[in-house]
Amino acid sequence: MICDPGDEKDESAADIPAPAVTISCLARRGERLVPSVRAAAEETAVAFSFNGSTHAVMMATPADLGDFAVGFALTEGLIETPADxxxxxxxAARLGSGAGVELRMWLPEGRAKAYQARRRTMAGPTGCGLCGIESLEEALRPAPALAPNAGGGFDSSAIPAAMAALAGAQALNARTRAVHAAGFFTPEAGLVAVREDVGRHNALDKLAGALARGGWRAADGIVALTSRVSIELIQKAARLNAPVVAAISAPTAAAVRLAEACGITLVAVARGDEFEIFTHPHRIIERTRNHDA
Structure with a gap:
């Protein structure tokens, strides 16, 4: 059975750190330094293990860990569906320097063999999605191509609507001003899900897990991001078969090349009603609005 942290029967689940803590600081107010407090996003070492072998260790926000586990396995190509x-x-694990979390998963024999064939170990800081990869080719591995008609078309107004909805749903960032978010938006349902994390790729993995476990198809909507778009985010979006990725910041050149190659419509610098389309613009439709003279 797949368990969310809240459903975990092991008493150690109660030892998982909160996603944010209150810390003391000195704040300059006017011309004086005064004692103050601030909510700080937590960073916790999260280890992913498959069939008894540790695959990766990431620094992440200790929230939505069930989604994180499934989403990471999906976007890394280790599984095809949550049923795998x-x-x-x-x-929860006690470390010499603090608390950690192990996400312990077991895969069926066929998946386990595929995993062993491309096993890698990563140990990296927050936001680093490619640390410790043994092969440079693995870092630049091609992403699966989307079908030319994947996702249909979206009215251009859906992009600012998605970004505005995501901005209003970032509860943890509203407290800490220190985390990224990934959300999924459809014109019919609005913002379906949002996940936050100190790492931008972690937020997308959590969103991937939430969509898969909730029965949502990424092909039916827009993946919205609060970060810049780097190559590993496009790799993960392609694994989800997401036709449109929209972000508040700019993309890297490598991300643009990969989005073009795999068929993703990449929209970035999406702020207010303005945005820029870098690849496959056919999915973004600007409706002609007639006005009375």
């Missing part, structure tokens, strides 16, 4: 995870345990 036979069991999932979220286990």
């Amino acid at each position: 995870v036979l069991s999932l345990e979220v286990i």
